[in-house]
Amino acid sequence: MTLADLEISADLRVIPPLEPVEREDGPLRSVSIAMAVLGCFEREAELGATRVAQELGVAKSTACRMLAALASGGMLERTTSGRYRLGLRLFEIGQLAVDRLMLRELALPVLGDLRDLLRETAQLAVPVGADVLYVDRLEGSGAGTMFHTELYRRGPGHSSSAAKVIAAHNPSMARLILERGFVRRTPFTIVDPNRYRQVLAQVRKDGFAASREEHTLGMSSIAAPVVLRRGDRTVAVAAISVVGSTSRVLGARKIAVVQSVRRAAATVSAALERSQE
Template structure:
């Protein structure tokens, strides 16, 4: 290797290391509202000078913004990027008309959830406006899948998702939350047979949700459609009507994905 080539290799390695550190710095803000060089250096086990350089570079690039006392926080530019991700999700575009039709049919909150490493992130929602605040804040956030109908229906049809879901810590959100591994596996097996999942007051007292799977063109489960509402509104004859409507809508979205070859 020539001296010039070796120099290029060295520069490439240094550049890749800087990129790696930068992504880790951004990751630190997932659990901290504001951070300074000292905290970042301690979190990542890097030199304080390196942490300072990375923070300045990320702020210059618009991904962070300066806060008081020499600290930094995530910038709104990241929110803009997140919106672009949502807007460009093919499955969201395909599912949106059917989700809106289902929302109008059942007059309850309708959601589209995607798997995210044992969690669920809701990327589309048509809200009826009657849900309590604790349910509404889950919109566009990752939530543990084990206690949600969406998380369970995704896990029921994908073994990798199931194992990732069961590997996460399980919080007993209400007295009715099921956390036992054997019981959860039994619920997943029943869901595979039925083709849907219903959870009653496991995430929040007074709320029930029902979900059905959406399959990509390849046949793998790629999303979950769910209806969420007050328990009294999702039971009895009305609940049965909603469940039938839900399953039909999920099947229609799966058909649309297959027709356009979307995976």
């Protein structure tokens, strides 16, 4: 995966209708359908053959065969309900790709310094469709930081500070989030599209995003964008964020947290720019 792919990943969606694929023969057609089937699971955790067939415009028998083939290879797994979800083999391959990202290599020492400075959990997130994928997470020692155990995890685009700060500087991701709609996770989750647009506008002005208990009660976060220049545009390709208890992150030391996170993101952005020279 190249650095340019990080920008493109914000616009990943289900592969378009398969009219060109239907005219192909043999292995190429099978590979195209397999990729399209996997793409369906970007927006839904579990799917059955009927839904996949409808999404891709193929026969249900074709969808059944492809789902079964992907499950036999570990890319998907079948649930007790007879539907399918992403399998561990796909997760393992994804981890290998993540581990090889230049972005992660450049950001890791910066995350370590940020974690040590603030004693809060520091994270690196990249856009995946209308969500973010946390590709690195260093747990802090502050109270209330140990609230999850998974290193790699997708976060919803509308309720996390990392996603908001990327979407504010990445129109493709913002469009995907608005098209998918909003799910209320706590009483503080933004669910009004107009309000969300206003927040993104403010984030662009401020240079950082905050999420106050929008995803988990008692936990809040602050994020700043990792950006690259694309011609005359500056596009966010990732985000650095700090997450912890609301009182510690958004309390008396909020200004210090914001400054530290912005400085960390700027450091990684500069390193990325140098790597492109």
